[in-house]
Amino acid sequence: MAEHNYTEDSIKSLDWRQHIRLRPGMYIGKLGDGSAPEDGIYVLLKEVLDNCIDEHAMGFGKEIEITIEDNLVTVRDYGRGIPLGKLMECASQINTGAKYDSDAFQRSVGLNGVGIKAVNALSDRFDIAAFREGKMREITFSKGEVVKDMKNPKDSSENSGTRVTFHADNTCFESDYAFRLDFVREMLRYYSWLNPGLTLTLNGEKFRSKDGLMDLVAAKLTEEPLYPVIHLEGKDIECAFTHATSYGEEVYSFVNGQYTTQGGTHLAAFREALVQEARTFFNKQFDPADVRNSVVGAVSVKVQEPVFESQTKTKLGSNVMEPNGRNLRTHIVNTITKELDNFLHKNAAVAKAWLEKIQANEKERKEISGIQKVARENARRAKLHNKKLRDCRVHFDTKDKQRESSTLFITEGDSASGSITKSRDVNTQAVFSLRGKPLNCFGLTRKVCYENEEFNLLQHALNIEEDLEELRYNHIILATDADVDGMHIRLLMITFFLQFFPEVIRRGHVHVLTTPLFRVRNKKETIYCYSEEEKKKAIAKLGRNPEITRFKGLGEISPDEFKHFIGPKMRLEPVLMPEHKNIKELLSFYMGKNTPERQEYIVQNLRVELDMVEDEAEKEEENLDPTSDAAFAAKQKKKAKDAATDPSLMAPF
Template identity: 30%
Template sequence: MTKEMDIKNDRHYTASEIQVLTGLEPVRKRPGMYIGSTGPKGLHHLVYEVVDNGIDEALAGICDTIKVVLYEDNSISVEDNGSGIPVETHPQTGKSTVETVLTILHAGGKFDGSAYKVSGGLHGVGISVVNALSEWLEVKVRRNNKEYMQKFERGIAVSELEVIGTSTSTGTTVTFKPDSEIFETIEISSDTLKNRFREMAFLNKGVKIIIEDKRSGKEKEFYYEGGIKSFVEYINKNKNPIQKDIIYFETQKDGAVVEFAMQYTDGYSENIFTFANNINTIEGGTHLSGLRTALTRVMNDYGRKYNILKEKDENLSGDDVREGLTGILSVKLGEPQFEGQTKTKLGNSEMRGIVESSTYEYLNNFLEENPKLAKTILDKSIGSQRARNAARKARELTRRKSILDNTTLPGKLADCQSNDINITEIYLVEGDSAGGSAKQGRSREFQAILPLRGKILNVEKARLDRILNSDEIKIMITAFGAGIGTEFDIEKLRYGKIIIMTDADVDGAHIRTLLLTFFFRYMRELIDNGHIYVAQPPLYKITKARKEHYVYSDEQLDELLNEIGRTGYSIQRYKGLGEMNPEQLWDTTMDPDSRILLRVNTEDAVAADEIFTTLMGDKVQPRREFIQENSKFVKNLDI
């Protein structure tokens, strides 16, 4: 880390640099305003807030190890070897700085820009919110050759800061138990934390993050000396790179750090993930715009210079040059501005030019020095361009009128009467038999039915031109009305809910995975905006004394049999939707008042990409390992 990015100095991080902005009282009254929700997402956000403090110390070059421990009573401890929270009396509050930081909202060393030049936690809400939403919290500080401790309950100090011993090291340990009065559940998922900590370790090379789960006895360490180069390697581990080495650069410009790593694969999907001060900028922003502009410009300039692109050839588009590209862009800047619906879009206008000029300059030199690889990349981009032109012609065939008027096409749409996207929904149904029952049992006012014949094309192994020649995919694109790929426009979507309804067997699961892969790769906004659902048809029908009961899991079956008695009943195991008549299908799976729908989301895009690559990609061994590792979670397997 350069001097420009360094903390001033451990000795200068003192009480006077802790700035107090407001009080803590509103947090317990409206926790959702501060952590987003009181569900699992908000619960895990508490842990990230505390870990972020250690990462901020790491960005300043004074912390290299963070350890998180999950205890059996659902408490959590986070320990770092940074400088330790200052312990002196705060000039504004008259309390110790430790107590000030933990009991007053936005009291921290990050807000006036003097102590920390770069902070990931700026996007967060501070450790005081963690304190306010915890049943109890205990903080230990190692500083000044002493160890200090203070205890809190629901945000209120219940002890004074006191010296409890000596210490030859520095750092902070925060142990807290989330408040069950606030959260729907206080059980932390170690898998959720691991995904986030892996990402943080990639983004901060040389920082070690350890998670120990006392509940399971397992411990995992994340440490990547290669930083985001290792991140790209991780994402591409089950793919086929067309280049051996990862292209990488790190540079400083106008007070900001730009770090970029990239590698091309023989696949067709673009996977560029962007971060600003360690925050995953899911919605992109100015840094991503600068990167994309530079990539497109440098490839076209090189192609023209060396006559790889002929005079009569059109320029490569951004989609062409990013086909099969995996990239990680990480920027660090002093005053990040976050915008967008979820505050995950970088808005700093200066970052567009900084990233664009840095990327163009480096890649231009790289291509000049590596002509063979440059030719390989350009050839792949030109192949993408040809496929894009073919896809444009194929796309014309997906216009709604021409397709829906053609009754010979497979998968005939039974549309609904309403045009109100707030109530309309379309069921993607496996096979004509189930499709027939669904058409008869539905509410014609707001429910459309689209039967799919067989398994759709595996889009993980196909370019867009081939995808658009698939009849089943064409009819879906037309029915949804919003286009595909870069032309996708969610404003034109005709249905508020797109519901996958398949049989509860192996074939049904495969069709579901194929559809989800298609949506993730080519209609990602449908998932991000909560439009994709999976229907949950019942597994069993139990009849006793002419009364029918439907259950959706083996656990529910057990409960029902205990309730109605385990004699004098008959049981039917549903293997396919076609076994249900229209009334049964409506009552169990399609009636909004009684059905069960699972909404599909991808909070972790990297993990989702890994799963789809593993399940639907070319490599057999990773798929075999995935199945072996996850087979224990499978229920109701029908083979």
């Protein structure tokens, strides 16, 4: 064994810029390319916005302007403005900021002097300007290094506030990253709901809320609620909720205006309070699931010294204690139960509607209790001999440092699962094989989750039968072929989650795996292409007569190749909850029995692509090479036409 000299020279010290750029994930989580709302470029934007929100929360500034053009972001607030003499320290000195001064910032979102420095270090351009009392100062950085410093403030006629402009460094992120404005709009909607009276403007589009959490709940409802939204307020606590008829719980939680996507202490306390008050008010020991099923709500708390489980602040830590010694969870439960009790006594009609919903949930649960017992026993036995699940070692419901990487691939048959199983990381990647096309469960009750063996095994593999608190995999990835049948299977699985476990999608756990459609190679180089355009560029790059392979299914990709497509740079498309749309109507149209209407829709929307295929095919020789791209396209055209015109194929599509 070679000797390693462990000396003083072995000890390295990194300055703040080097450390952030070397370990960006410690500061902003997943890097990504902007295709998912949790990607790092949105965390950078949020870090800048959080400082503006803190100013508004302290009573300074009612407007924030954001522009995003060609990935260049500018954020301008109209708060007090950073003190000009401390602009350099606030932008580039770690652990420096006003958030340590509890008098200046009582309940801040931004994390003590770290966030804006991360934006600075991870941007190839970072400009920060402060306007204050008729003066202004501006400093320009690149990758954390000062490029230009206006040491002496100059006169300015602009209103007080702060302006930050940044461009994320391509060498730290995916080189082809891009902001998706839909994700940014949703971020701004949450900021407006949590800060009534604040106006946020994105490229001229305004976001503003009058009624705060009540507006949030109203926006998230996809059907008429069973009773008007209940709005409760107490010291540092606000919540709003109602019940719908869909399955699952849909509760959004916030700390100091920060959207905690993974919940935490405050969400658990809110859920506990609902159950406790229902049992007390109606004098019956209801099952917690009966009380909470179908609830749509939001809870917001203000904490002087919040403790989050990560720098990205997506989950509030447990056992949070306020400086005055108050236990946060106990305070939330006591406040909500007291205010809710007062409300229910004053609103008998709402109390009656809530009781009827709880009783309906209880009735359905008891109706399927017998099936549940048998299904659970089958699932327990299947855990020992489940050939459909090839599990991994690390799971999301543990404290393992790799828990965030835990993944379950849901594959289309044994062929695809074979390649993934041989290529996967056995520590963090599990595989669940479908038998083929699963059942279209639209319009069915939860009973099908237990009667259908495949769905029963899947919900137990995910551990989501009761709720998401012990979800076993952070990423649930639909891995199907890139053809009509593969898309159909994706739709059927998305329908399953939307119908019975919408929170899995709402929290961003479900994705679709994107694998290459073509392999273009010569003797020196291999290029994998995800589109026709990429294929054309690859052919042009490699020159004359490269070998072109069309991957018609996942099973045709060898395990040696597949490992590149499910590794660290795996391409995933997030499955996002449709905003401002009625999910029942959406599922009814695409997955219901309205065959003629859907048939007409598909024919109309496929016509352009089908014509393109036909035109391309007509240019080819009559006897096509069966392995050619044109032959494959013709085959896909026929399958698409069959799906659009054959009612027997269309019924579940």
